C-alpha cells in the first residue's frame with residue numbers, strides 16, 4: 001500500500017498545497033517551523049482519522065479559517081482509492097473513502113495502517129506504565145476485536161468497583177455480596193487480558209531484539225518483559241488478598257490495569273541507564289516491531305512516518321537504521337529533516353526510489 | 369416563535385415539554401384541540417389529572433396499578449409460581465405484548481450502578497426476596513426469570529440477584545440473547561454472535 005499524492009487545504013500552516021509522492025522514500029526538508037511535521041500529520045490524519053499530535057481538530061485548521069480538507073490517493077494492491085478528510089469547525093469530522101462517507105470513524109482504523117516515530121514518543125520509555133500499556137493495547141485492539149471488547153468491559157467494571165469501594169469508605173459500611181459481581185468479572189477478565197498480553201510480548205520481543213541488534217550493530221542487548229501479577233494460577237488469591245488494602249485506599253490495587261512492560265538494556269532498566277541515543281534506538285526498534293506486527297495481522301505494509309529520526313543517533317546507527325528501513329521489507333517511507341545535506345548524504349547510498357521535497361513556510365516544492 | 373395569543377403560547381409551552389414533541393408539533397396539537405368540541409378538552413384534561421392523582425404502584429410487583437395490587441398480580445389465570453424480573457414498567461408492557469408469558473412480574477426500578485449511586489437499596493430487590501418468602505406457604509415460587517438489559521450493569525444485577533435466590537433454592541433463568549428473528553448471520557455483531565454460539569440450544573424436531 002502506498003500514498004500516491006496529497007492535497008491540503010487550510011490544514012495547519014498550509015493554505016493550499018499538493019504533492020506527488022514516490023512509492024518508496026520521501027524526504028521533507030526545510031527549516032524549523034516550515035511545516036515538515038505538519039505534512040506527516042496530514043498523512044496520519046488520512047490513515048488514522050486523527051492527528052498524531054493534537055487531538056483537538058479545530059486547532060488543526062489554518063489560523064483564522066473555518067475548515068480544512070486533506071485528500072489523498074492511495075494505491076492498495078493495485079487499486080486506486082481516494083480518501084478525503086473534511087473538518088469544519090463546530091461540525092462532525094467526515095472521512096470519505098472512494099466517495100462514501102464513513103458512519104463510524106473507528107471502522108476506518110486499521111484499513112490504512114500507519115506507524116509514526118516522532119520525538120515525543122520517547123515518553124514511551126521515559127513516561128509511566130500507562131503509556132506503555134496504551135502502546136501494547138492499541139496494537140492488540142487493532143488485531144483482536146475480542147481483546148478490545150474485554151478491555152472495555154474491564155475498564156467499566158473497574159470504575160464501578162472503585163466507585164463502590166469509595167461508597168463503602170464514605171458510608172462506613174461494607175457489603176461483601178455487592179462487591180462480588182465485580183470481583184468475579186475483574187478476576188476473569190484480568191486472566192484473559194494478561195494471557196493475551198503475555199502471548200503478544202512473546203511474539204513481539206524477538207522482533208524488537210532483532211531490530212535493536214541491527215541498529216546498534218550488536219553493541220548492547222535489549223529486552224522487553226511483561227510485568228504483571230495476573231498469572232492465571234495464583235491471581236484470584238492475589239486479588240482477593242488485596243481487599244483490605246483496596247478498602248483502605250478506596251481503589252482496586254491488583255489487576256491488569258497495573259501491568260507494565262519492562263524495557264531493559266543489558267539487564268538494566270532502560271529509563272534509568274540508557275543513554276539518549278540508546279533510548280532513541282530502542283524507540284525505533286519498538287516502532288519497527290510494531291510495523292511488523294501490524295503487517296502480519298493485517299496483511300498490508302503500514303506507511304512509515306519518521307519525524308526527526310536522525311537526531312541523537314551517531315553516524316553508524318543512522319546508517320544502519322536507514323539501510324534497515326530502506327531494505328524492502330518496509331513499504332513507503334516519509335522522513336523529515338531540518339538538515340537537508342545530511343539526509344541527502346545518508347540516502348545517497350540507498351538504491352530505493354527517492355523523492356526530496358523542500359518545505360518552506362507552508363509551501364511544498366519537489367526537487368529533481 | 370411568536371404567538372397571537374398568550375393562551376395559545378401557554379398551551380404550546382406546556383405540551384412541548386413532553387418527550388419527543390417540539391414547538392411546531394405542540395402548536396399543531398394545540399390548534400387541533402381548539403377545533404374540537406369543548407367536551408374533548410374536558411375529558412382529555414380530566415383523564416390526565418386523574419391519571420396523576422389516582423395511579424398507584426402495585427404493592428407486590430411495583431408495576432402501575434389502579435388499586436393497591438395490580439391487575440396482573442390479581443389475575444386468576446396467572447401462573448403464580450413464576451416471576452419475571454424487569455428493570456422498568458415499559459418492560460412489563462413489552463413482555464405482555466408478546467402473549468408468550470403468563471407468570472407474574474417484579475419491577476426493580478433500575479439496575480445496580482455504583483458510579484451513578486444506585487445500589488440494591490435503591491431498587492426493589494429486598495422486596496422481591498420478601499415476596500418470595502411470603503408466598504412460600506401458599507403458592508411457592510419455583511422459577512425466577514431475569515429479563516434485564518444486556519448491558520454490563522444488567523449482568524451485574526442479574527448476578528447479584530441470582531446469588532441471593534440460589535440461597536433459597538429457587539431456579540433462576542435468564543432470557544436468551546442472540547440473533548434477531550429474520551436477521552442475517554453475517555450482519556450480526558461479533559459479540560452477539562459469539563454469545564449465541566456459546567449458549568446454543570438443542571435442535572427440537574417436534
Ligand SMILES: Nc1ncnc2c1ncn2[C@@H]1O[C@H](COP(=O)(O)OP(=O)(O)OP(=O)(O)O)[C@@H](O)[C@H]1O
Pocket residue numbers: 011012013014030031032033034035036037038039059060061062063336338359
Ligand atoms: N492551525 C495552525 N494554523 C497555522 N499555523 C499553524 C497551525 N498549527 C501549527 N502551525 C504552525 O506550523 C508551523 C510548522 O510546524 P511544524 O511542526 O510542521 O514544523 P517543522 O517543519 O516540523 O519544524 P521543526 O524542524 O522545528 O520540527 C509552526 O510554525 C506552527 O506554529
Ligand SMILES: [Mg+2]
Pocket residue numbers: 036037038307308336
Ligand atoms: Mg518537526
Ligand SMILES: [Zn+2]
Pocket residue numbers: 426427428429430431437438439440441442
Ligand atoms: Zn402487581
